[in-house]
Amino acid sequence: MPRIFSGIKPTGHLTLGNYLGAVRQWVDVDQHKADALFCVVDLHALTVDHDPARVRRLSRQAATLLLAAGLEPARCTVFVQSHVHEHTRLAYLLECTASDGEMRRMIQYKEKSARERAVGGNVRLSLLTYPVLMAADILAYAADEVPVGDDQAQHVELTRDLAVRFNQRYGRTFTVPKAVVPAVAARVMDLQDPLSKMGKSHAETAGIVYLLDEADIVRKKIMRAVTDSGSDVVYDPEERPGVANLLEILAACTGGKPADLAEHYSSYGALKQDTADAVLALLQPVRDRHAELCADPGYVDAVLREGAERARSLARPTVDAAYAAIGLMPPA
Numbered sequence: 167m168p169r170i171f172s173g174i175k176p177t178g179h180l181t182l183g184n185y186l187g188a189v190r191q192w193v194d195v196d197q198h199k200a201d202a203l204f205c206v207v208d209l210h211a212l213t214v215d216h217d218p219a220r221v222r223r224l225s226r227q228a229a230t231l232l233l234a235a236g237l238e239p240a241r242c243t244v245f246v247q248s249h250v251h252e253h254t255r256l257a258y259l260l261e262c263t264a265s266d267g268e269m270r271r272m273i274q275y276k277e278k279s280a281r282e283r284a285v286g287g288n289v290r291l292s293l294l295t296y297p298v299l300m301a302a303d304i305l306a307y308a309a310d311e312v313p314v315g316d317d318q319a320q321h322v323e324l325t326r327d328l329a330v331r332f333n334q335r336y337g338r339t340f341t342v343p344k345a346v347v348p349a350v351a352a353r354v355m356d357l358q359d360p361l362s363k364m365g366k367s368h369a370e371t372a373g374i375v376y377l378l379d380e381a382d383i384v385r386k387k388i389m390r391a392v393t394d395s396g397s398d399v400v401y402d403p404e405e406r407p408g409v410a411n412l413l414e415i416l417a418a419c420t421g422g423k424p425a426d427l428a429e430h431y432s433s434y435g436a437l438k439q440d441t442a443d444a445v446l447a448l449l450q451p452v453r454d455r456h457a458e459l460c461a462d463p464g465y466v467d468a469v470l471r472e473g474a475e476r477a478r479s480l481a482r483p484t485v486d487a488a489y490a491a492i493g494l495m496p497p498a
């Protein structure tokens with residue numbers, strides 16, 4: 167059985183992009199076909215300016231939403247990254263394997279550091295080294311596959327490079343993983359700015375559908391989505407990114423193909439109505455289950471405690487082997 171690892175960062179409320187690009191695949195496919203681990207990667211949320219109480223709250227909310235979306239503790243392991251110290255133990259060894267040049271080439275680093283500098287903020291060193299910690303997250307579990315949205319594929323590529331380099335230098339220690347990007351909704355775009363990805367930490371929220379948004383808010387955001395000049399509905403991501411984004415969301419929700427769906431519409435209004443209906447049909451059960459789970463915090467705690475125990479027991483042998491391989495003296 168293949169091993170799968172994936173994670174979600176508690177930098178904001180989970181979005182429709184996180185759901186369609188990642189979580190739904192974890193629920194519908196990954197937990198059934200593999201030994202799958204899903205992690206709330208809270209340490210990654212500290213790479214940008216953060217409010218401690220908010221990160222704590224969002225970590226719990228993210229874990230609860232993963233369960234609400236349908237992850238079953240009997241089928242997969244759900245845990246919080248900072249509860250398993252093997253991640254940071256391994257990250258240091260991988261920092262000794264990576265070069266600063268390859269870190270600076272990461273697109274997310276370039277974008278997020280530029281955003282931070284634009285508002286006069288300090289760029290944390292951890293923002294630069296974040297892909298190394300992500301590599302440790304994956305390699306510690308000897309994961310074969312890493313299901314991710316398009317935006318994370320470069321980081322998985324780096325993880326592969328680090329695994330191969332480490333294995334060549336110090337002897338075979340790590341499994342070399344591969345990224346698995348979903349065919350549809352690999353990149354859900356912001357409804358107000360269809361050239362930017364829908365990101366949970368963005369300050370402008372009008373174009374972002376959050377999983378916990380009330381139904382009328384979801385509908386309003388979709389009905390106000392920026393569309394392109396012209397009025398005919400065609401699927402053309404280059405020339406008509408706004409309409410293409412709506413068609414891709416509708417396709418991801420209903421299982422159709424964006425170009426085929428376009429043929430059913432003669433106005434933007436009808437496309438938006440149907441997209442809103444489809445999104446709400448998908449999200450309502452998740453919202454309902456989330457409310458139930460919030461009323462039972464002991465259950466969520468128990469799932470995370472058991473998840474961390476299992477994750478620790480899986481990661482420790484690999485990380486210990488890496489410590490030995492790189493030349494560190496074992497404790498007596």
Ligand code: AQP
Nearest residue numbers: 174175177183187188314315352353354364365366367
């Ligand atoms: N817009 C998106 N479309 C498709 N997939 C997406 N993912 C994120 N945004 C989209 C996928 O969701 C998973 C978890 O993402 P993450 O929390 O690890 O970090 P991220 O990719 O940086 O997500 P965000 O929402 O954009 O967060 P911020 O704003 O903090 O950077 C990943 O598999 C990701 O590909």
